[in-house]
Amino acid sequence: MNTTTTTNGSAKPARILTIDVRPDGVAIVTYDLPGEPVNTLNASFAEEFERVFGEALSDPLIKAAVLVSGKPDTFIAGADLEMLKTVTTASQGTELCRTGHRAILRLVDSPKPVVAAIHGACLGGGLEVALACHARVLSDDKKTVLALPEVQLGLLPGMNGLQRLAEKVGLQVAMDYGLSGKNMRAAKAKSLGVADDVVPQPILVEVAAELALKLAAQGRPFGVKAKKKSAFSAAELTRLALEANPIGRKLLFKKAREEVTKKSGGHYPAPYRILDVLAAFADGGLQASRDVEAQAFGELLMSSVSRRLVEIFFATTALKKDTGTDDASVKARKVEAIELLGAGLMGAGITYVSLSGGYSVRLKDRDDEALGRGVKYVADIVDGRVKKKQMTRLERDKLLSGLTTTTDTSGMKAADLVIEAVFEDLALKHKVLAEVEASARPGAIFASNTSSIPIGKIAAPAKHPENVVGMHYFSPVHKMPLLEVIRTKDTSPEVVATAVAVGKKQGKTVIVVNDGYGFYTSRVLGPLMNEASYLLLEGLAVETIDKAMQAWGWPVGPFTLLDEVGIDVAAHVGPIMVEALGERFVPPPTMVKLTQDQRKGRKNERGFYLYGDAAKKLGRGKHVDPSIYGVLGLPAPDPKASGRVSSEEIQMRCSLAFVNEAIHCYGEGILRSARDGDIGAIFGLGFPPFRGGPFRYVDTVGPAEILRRIEGYHERIGKRWAPAPALVELARAGKTFHGKG
Ligand SMILES: NC(=O)c1ccc[n+]([C@@H]2O[C@H](COP(=O)([O-])OP(=O)(O)OC[C@H]3O[C@@H](n4cnc5c(N)ncnc54)[C@H](O)[C@@H]3O)[C@@H](O)[C@H]2O)c1
Known part of the structure; x- marks a missing residue:
């Protein structure tokens, strides 16, 4: 077991927080998770906060405290996701959140001022801890970054971090950081008033200690007084108009919700809950917003979106450690x-x-x-x-x-x-x-x-x-x-x-x-694109297909993508794929007319959509080139077709063509694992992340159900819909790609 020496020199089991009191009365409180390369907030941190900030700092010898990390390049990198995985109900999640609230209050109400001395990654719960300290000093190192990235995992900051950030930077900036999860560097943190000072790393603790003693001398409430902003600056006037009165705030939150829906298609619940917390805070204060936060935290933790996003996080973390070969003794050559x-x-x-x-x-x-x-x-x-x-x-x-x-x-x-x-x-x-x-x-x-x-x-x-x-x-x-x-x-x-x-x-x-034709990523898109083209032949409009696919969560529709990639590029690759892989890659014969008409897509401003002046004339947004149907030898889109072919059918046929091909790649050994197939599809091709990738998607819906749908198309549409053998095998065995069940 790890042991550590405390102030009185006795050996005790290793703790997360250790205290070292300096002769000037500053207690250096070091956060150092035993046996781990980086600091996270795990199940026992709350108890530790109780012990240290509730009791230990009462020692009359201690005047003030500095919270530092014992790890070289991280302050605290967020909550321990393995611990979050063990939560099985929303009410457990809510309770966990409330425990965090109590721990953080210990820090806020500490008998002595606590200054965070931050070097390295200060993320999620780490930033929430830092924001609850009475002041923050940051190293000017590039590795020092602050962020609330919970939204990227389908969650929200669960220890009042949004509210404390809003107190310092205003609602709009807090929304920006909370909804994007983006990084805040040291200089930006200083200009926003999140950091009280930014200094070179060698003097970080010293400067923080000086500030802590100064706060102790000032007495309660501990904290650096914020500089008054000029009430006449344009930014401050806008802020006051929008944030400081209920009508302005209502407008602000309404616009923010609309923006979220526009960006994410309403597929991700976390951004809306983040706005709920900030709205509750703005209207009723910190206390009132805590319940909203705890409730939402529990719900989000149980949501399938968050599950999928956390799985992606674990998969990318595993890939970071993967050398790409199955033999651990293989070493990479030196490349300079x-x-x-x-x-x-x-x-x-x-x-x-x-x-x-x-x-x-x-x-x-x-x-x-x-x-x-x-x-x-x-x-x-x-x-x-x-x-x-x-x-x-x-x-x-x-x-x-x-x-x-x-x-x-x-x-x-x-x-x-x-x-x-x-x-x-x-x-x-x-x-x-x-x-x-x-x-x-x-x-x-x-x-x-x-x-x-x-x-x-x-x-x-x-x-x-x-x-x-x-x-x-x-x-x-x-x-x-x-x-x-x-x-x-x-x-x-x-x-x-x-x-x-x-x-x-x-x-x-x-x-x-x-190796193989199209490897993985260039191969799986082929059947999706083809299916979209067949739907065009069935009388559907280009924009109907593109919009349906976007509504399913794809970043752009197949025809927009074809214009971007280049119709000529697809036409060049298509026949090679047909020769190697057969039926599934055969496009409708009419598609060759596109290249005969010199349509290459965006690059020569001739594609499925209009570009340049022709597009500008029609105003904002994308406009389909109406001549495309004539070029393809098709009548103008049939309004009745949208009645015959539902959005769901468009989404299923195109997406399942992709999924079926991904399973072919899995079965043929092109992929090393379902994990790689999911990550490749999400990070390379924009498969909707909240669906977890093609293999997670099959696992979630159920292999038998996916097979039933594909077999239905096989019967109704034809040979190109033959199910991948690996899917048939999996469904019959009652298993899933990711191994459970
Ligand atoms: N464009 C994409 O989205 C994309 C994506 C993935 C892979 N690729 C592949 O990457 C490769 C390049 O694509 P690109 O889009 O950059 O093409 P490009 O036409 O923009 O660039 C190709 C460059 O290669 C140069 N070149 C030709 N012969 C050369 C030679 N003998 N020695 C040195 N340079 C030479 C050309 O002058 C040109 O600058 C292709 O194999 C393509 O399939 C393209």
């Missing part, structure tokens, strides 16, 4: 220098994330013009970050100093990893592979960012196929969180582990899949 072939959309995006990951990058293209465009793309991203204060000018310059450009193979010898993002053309991929094998040093890895060509085909002429791997990024690379690493039967495990390690440093969530 990356060479990128192709400075187009993808090459430039990969360059940016590689520089951010600390790699030096040599960017190669055919001419200076292409390189110029690529470098500008990277510079625009970093300049945008400087503008948003996410990065300093110095950090920008340092990052860009890692980038060099070239039009020849000189310098390729320095690269540990070469990533190609040249045009999607097998002969060209072979050409660059041969160049790399001739010019790079032995053992350098060749990774392809192809979106559709099997890596085995690219590697076929390689002298060292063991060094060839797929690294499939998504556009825009700096925003999309997924990297799909593709291994062939020849790729060495060490090379796979290296690609995974690099992806993680680039900030990606990485899944590893086996």
